[in-house]
Amino acid sequence: MIRTSDLFWSAVNAITAHPMRSSLTSLGVLIGVAAVIAITSVGLGAQSSVTSAISGLGSNLLIVTSGAARGGGVRLASGTGSPLTETDLQALARNLDATVSGSVRGQAQVVAEGTNWNTQIEGVTANYLVTRDLKIAEGRDFEDSEIVSRRKVVILGATVTKELFGSADPIGQRVRISNTPFEVIGVLAKRGQAGFGMDQDDIVLAPIGPVRSRVVGRRLRSSAVSQIFIKASSSDALEALESDAKEILRETRRVREGSEDNFSVQNMASILEAGRSATQTFTLLLGAVAAVSLLVGGIGIMNIMLVAVTERTREIGLRKAIGARSRDILVQFTLEAVLVSSLGGFWGLLVGISGAWALAQFGGWPTTIPVWAAPVSLLFSSVVGVIFGALPAWRAAQLHPVEALRRD
C-alpha cells in the first residue's frame, strides 16, 4: 500500500510541473475567497458601526418625544405636537420602576477666556448621565439641588474641553453661554465618533432651567422637556416598561380613549435589532454573490483537472500497470485538486484580509475581519477542491490500463 507522504509528494510534483497553469487555476479560488472575506469584513464592520451608533444613544433605553402636530388632517414631524412637560417626566419617574431623565436641546456659542466654540447645549434633569450611560472623566456630576435651584454650572464634552481649554484644567473655570456665565464642574469621558460621523463629545451639559430660558429661549414653555429618557434595569424589562410608560403618558397628557397617542416612545433595543438585521441581510447577500465567484473558481479547477487527466492518460495506465490501485489514482488526482484549491484559499485569505485592511485604512470604511476567516476559508477551499476534483479524479481512476497505455 502506498504511503500517505508519497501520495502527497506525487501531487505536489504534478502541481509544480506546471507552475503557470497551477497558479492560474488557484487564482479562481483565490479571488472567490478574497471576495468573500473582504465583503464579510465590510458587512460586519457596517453592522458593528450601526450597532455602536444606536447603542451610543444608550442601552436598555426608551426615548419619549412629543407626537406629531396635526392641522386639518396633515400630520407634521414627530416632536412638533404639544411638547412634553416636567409633569409628564415626574409622572413617569414616580410610577415606573426605572431611572428617568429629561432634556432640552439648543445650539449656542460657548465663550471661554480668549476663545469660543459653537456646540450643542443639552439642558438636563437629574439622572441624565445615568440614563444616557455617560461617565465623568474629571470633576463631578450635577447635584439634584443644583438642577432644582437652576445653578449655572456645566459639564463639558471632551471635544469642547479641548477646543476651549486645550490641555489646561477646565474645572472651576468660567465659560459664557448666551452671555450668561457658567462654572465648569466636570468633563465627560470620551465617547468617540458615533455612526454617521457624529461627534458625541461635542456637547455641553447644564441644568435644564437655565438652558430653557437662556439658550432655547421663548419657543419653549417654562416647563417644557423635549425628550424623556427611561432606562430599564435590564433589557427584559424594556417591553413592559414601554407599555406602562405609554399608559401613564396617555393619562397625564389626557389622551381620550380610542384616539391616537400625542407622544411617541422609541424602544432603542428594537431599533438596534432592526438596524442589525438590515446590515446582516446586506452582508449575507453580498457574501452570496462572492460565494458564486468561488463556485466559478471550482469549475476552473474541474476544467484543468479534466485536461490533466486526458494529458496524463498514459501515465495513469503506467501507474496502474506497476501496481497502483484505482483508489490510489483517485486519491492522487483529488489531492492535486485539493492542493491547488487550498493554495488559492490560503492566498485568498491573505488578499482578503489585506483588502479589508486597506478599505479601512485608505477608504475609511469600518471593517471587521471575522475570526472564522482563516479556518473557514482553508476548509472551504479544500472542500471546493474535493467537490470539483472528484469527477476528473474518478475518470482517471476508471481508466482501463490497457487502453490508457495505448493512448498517444
Add this chain to the structure above:
Amino acid sequence: MMIKATDLTKTYQMGPNEIRALINVSLSIEAGEYVAIIGPSGSGKSTLMNVLGGLDRPDSGRYFFDGEDVLAMNDDALAAFRGSKIGFVFQSFQLLPRLSARLNIELPLVYAGMVPGERRRRAEAMLVKVGLGQRGDSRPSQLSGGQQQRVAIARALASEPRLMLCDEPTGALDQKTGREILDLLEALNRQGSTVLMVTHDLQIASRARRIIEMRDGAVIRDGAPQ
C-alpha cells in the same frame, strides 16, 4: 509450473466487427524460461500478454500463477499482483518525463509502500544492473532511446518480479541498440528472471529458447526455435 492458463478466450467489439483476440488459448510456462510470442499484428499476442500480466481479463478460461487463481482476484488484488509479480517493459518505454531515472525506477516500490531510503538503494542497484550506474539523476529526455529502455527494464526489475513481460522491447530502437537490450534481457534470464517477450520480429524471437506462434487468436506452434 509458474503459469498455467487454459482455454483463455476474449473477444472485442470494434464498431460493427467482433474481433476474436483469443480463442481457447492454453499454455504453461516454467520459472526461468525465456519465451517469445510471435505473430502478425492482430494475432492476439498483445492480448495474451495483457491477460498474463493481469492488465486485462479474459471472457472465459482459467489462469493460475504460482498456483494462485488470478482471475478470481478483485481489482485491488490484481493491482497488487501486477505490482509484485510482474515487471512490464513496453515498446515506448512509458517513463514519466517529470521524474528522474531513479524516481521512475522507484515508482513500483512507491506503490508497494516501501520506505524512501530502501527504495533509493534498490533503485541504485537496479541502475547498476542495467549499466546506468551514473545516470540516476537524468531525466528521460536527457537519455538516449537505448538508455531509456534500460531504465524501463530497471523499473520492471525493481520489485523483483517473478515474470518480466516485454512488449516489443526493441521496437522503438535501432538494430544495434536493440541487440544490446536483448543481450541485457538474456543476461537477466541467465541470472534467473523469467522473460516473456512479445515481438513480430522472427530474428529477435529466434534468440529465445522457446517460441509460441499465434495467428488469429490461436496458438499455432509452441516449441524451440527451428
